[in-house]
Amino acid sequence: MLRFICARMAMAIPTLLIVGITVFMLIRLIPGDPAALMLGDMADPASLEELRRHLGLDRGLFEQMAIWFGNVFKGDLGVSISTGQPVTPLVLQRFAISAPIVLCAVLFASMVAVPSGMIAAWRQNTLSDTMLVGTATLLLSIPTFWLGLLFLLFFGLHLGWLPVVGYVSPMDDWRGGLMYLIMPITTLFLHEIGVILRMARASTLDVLRLDYVTHARAKGLSEAKVLWCHTFKNAFGPTWTLIGLVLGNLLGGVAVVETVFTIPGLGRLLVDAIFARDYPVIQGCLLFIALIYVLVNLLVDLCYPIFDPRVAVS
Amino acid sequence: MKFKPNTNLLLGSVLCGIILLAALVGAFWTPFDPMKPDFAHRLLAPDATYWLGTDEFGRDALSRIMYGATTSVGISFMTVAMAMFAGTVLGLIAGYARGWVDRIMMCFTDALLAFPGMLLALGLLAVLGANKYGIVVALGIAYMPSVLRLVRGTVLPLREREFVHASRVMGNSEFFIVFRHILPNCFGPMMVLATSMFGWVLLAESSLSFLGLGVPPPAPTWGNMLAGSRPFMTQASWLGIFPGLCISMTLLGINLLGDALQDKLDPYSRGKE
Numbered sequence: 310m311l312r313f314i315c316a317r318m319a320m321a322i323p324t325l326l327i328v329g330i331t332v333f334m335l336i337r338l339i340p341g342d343p344a345a346l347m348l349g350d351m352a353d354p355a356s357l358e359e360l361r362r363h364l365g366l367d368r369g370l371f372e373q374m375a376i377w378f379g380n381v382f383k384g385d386l387g388v389s390i391s392t393g394q395p396v397t398p399l400v401l402q403r404f405a406i407s408a409p410i411v412l413c414a415v416l417f418a419s420m421v422a423v424p425s426g427m428i429a430a431w432r433q434n435t436l437s438d439t440m441l442v443g444t445a446t447l448l449l450s451i452p453t454f455w456l457g458l459l460f461l462l463f464f465g466l467h468l469g470w471l472p473v474v475g476y477v478s479p480m481d482d483w484r485g486g487l488m489y490l491i492m493p494i495t496t497l498f499l500h501e502i503g504v505i506l507r508m509a510r511a512s513t514l515d516v517l518r519l520d521y522v523t524h525a526r527a528k529g530l531s532e533a534k535v536l537w538c539h540t541f542k543n544a545f546g547p548t549w550t551l552i553g554l555v556l557g558n559l560l561g562g563v564a565v566v567e568t569v570f571t572i573p574g575l576g577r578l579l580v581d582a583i584f585a586r587d588y589p590v591i592q593g594c595l596l597f598i599a600l601i602y603v604l605v606n607l608l609v610d611l612c613y614p615i616f617d618p619r620v621a622v623s
Numbered sequence: 624m625k626f627k628p629n630t631n632l633l634l635g636s637v638l639c640g641i642i643l644l645a646a647l648v649g650a651f652w653t654p655f656d657p658m659k660p661d662f663a664h665r666l667l668a669p670d671a672t673y674w675l676g677t678d679e680f681g682r683d684a685l686s687r688i689m690y691g692a693t694t695s696v697g698i699s700f701m702t703v704a705m706a707m708f709a710g711t712v713l714g715l716i717a718g719y720a721r722g723w724v725d726r727i728m729m730c731f732t733d734a735l736l737a738f739p740g741m742l743l744a745l746g747l748l749a750v751l752g753a754n755k756y757g758i759v760v761a762l763g764i765a766y767m768p769s770v771l772r773l774v775r776g777t778v779l780p781l782r783e784r785e786f787v788h789a790s791r792v793m794g795n796s797e798f799f800i801v802f803r804h805i806l807p808n809c810f811g812p813m814m815v816l817a818t819s820m821f822g823w824v825l826l827a828e829s830s831l832s833f834l835g836l837g838v839p840p841p842a843p844t845w846g847n848m849l850a851g852s853r854p855f856m857t858q859a860s861w862l863g864i865f866p867g868l869c870i871s872m873t874l875l876g877i878n879l880l881g882d883a884l885q886d887k888l889d890p891y892s893r894g895k896e
């Protein structure tokens with residue numbers, strides 16, 4: 310078990326290193342002079358030179374990379390060009406807004422979708438299976454930004470139940486803040502149900518046709534026991550991995566929902582930084598989200614043996 | 624009660640067919656000019672002349688949706704073609720050559736896969752600039768690794784099979800073996816992946832357009848039409864409904880087709896007949 314944990318954690322290190330190099334190189338790939346891009350066409354040569362020296366562009370590539378990595382290890386992601394704020398606190402502050410939304414949506418979606426997927430697989434090719442899979446496929450096909458707009462239109466404007474524009478942190482005013490979070494969380498929740506349900510169904514189907522399930526049934530166990538004791542644990546593994554991937558993917562794609570509901574989250578920070586060509590912020594967001602993605606997947610893999618101890622042995 | 628699995632195929636084909644037709648027609652003809660403003664007819668509700676209403680510049684929404692279909696479907700096709708081509712070539716090389724070539728390629732693939740797809744696309748767009756070709760290249764690179772992995776995974780067991788050895792003993796070149804014996808065996812899984820990838824790319828393209836990082840206005844795409852409809856939600860809710868409906872219909876059609884293809888290739892998932 311300990312060896313499994315160490316081996317898996319060691320595997321994450323080269324990945325993180327490559328992620329760092331990719332983020333560093335990505336910004337260097339921009340054709341032309343980054344300093345000129347940042348200051349615009351009207352900049353005078355002296356301030357260009359100044360910015361270049363400030364960004365360390367006058368040094369060699371490897372030296373630049375070493376300095377950058379050194380700063381990243383110290384938790385210093387640089388300073389925003391447009392606002393002059395340090396990037397690390399900015400990213401963390403925005404992450405604190407996005408993370409609860411994504412986490413709640415995926416948690417609720419898993420709680421609904423995993424049992425539903427198992428039921429669909431158990432009742433394969435019946436009316437209930439068709440209905441569940443049909444609903445999941447439909448939910449999967451509705452883009453979150455459209456679903457969000459429809460919610461705004463109906464619950465916000467038509468019925469007037471929920472606030473349409475703006476954001477209040479639940480830390481400051483938990484009841485008011487919660488009202489702003491209902492629609493974004495529901496939007497993501499409905500979309501992810503579709504993804505997770507289909508996976509849960511497929512992996513349950515794979516397990517249900519195995520010999521030990523037939524054997525458990527032949528022993529005369531009740532269907533509930535067969536499903537819970539023999540199927541669930543074995544079928545949950547792939548779904549568990551998918552839930553981790555969904556969490557990470559949502560962090561990358563949450564900008565869309567944040568735009569619909571005007572939430573100042575991490576995704577919105579990244580998109581605004583792309584518009585403003587604020588490269589330190591872009592780098593910071595990319596690096597941070599990729600880091601979280603790798604860490605979430607690491608955590609998911611480390612928890613895997615709880616459901617399927619066979620993984621830790623091999 | 625049993626359902627025929629072919630309903631997926633039928634419904635999926637019909638939905639995809641409608642969208643493809645709209646995209647094809649939209650490339651050559653639309654009822655009105657999709658880009659020319661007509662301020663006399665601003666924000667009209669759907670009626671007999673303007674079937675889906677008009678937007679804030681008086682442009683016909685149906686024409687814009689049809690023209691947007693051409694753009695969105697075209698971009699998705701180009702992206703999938705690029706990702707499939709690059710991924711297949713690299714995957715064939717990695718899987719067939721093995722050794723250090725394989726190791727280096729997988730190292731890069733893992734690096735790209737360490738980013739969520741949409742994030743990588745956003746990062747690449749920051750570099751490439753937000754325009755039609757920027758999107759195609761960014762999404763193509765973001766989705767290429769999954770093709771590479773799939774093709775490599777399919778090639779690895781294939782290259783040890785007897786018919787490959789037999790072909791080599793017959794004196795055929797490695798190049799011929801890869802194209803004649805290995806590649807055709809990869810087509811099945813590749814088709815399934817390409818189908819679902821088309822859906823992912825279309826969704827990603829619409830999301831990017833919605834964020835304002837897609838094809839720049841005035842050219843319509845479904846995503847930027849939805850984004851543009853937001854300030855007029857109270858006066859003209861139809862503007863926010865139909866483009867989204869089109870995206871959903873397309874994605875539903877593709878998902879259903881993908882399921883049907885999957886069932887064809889893996890009869891087990893269909894269950895007992």
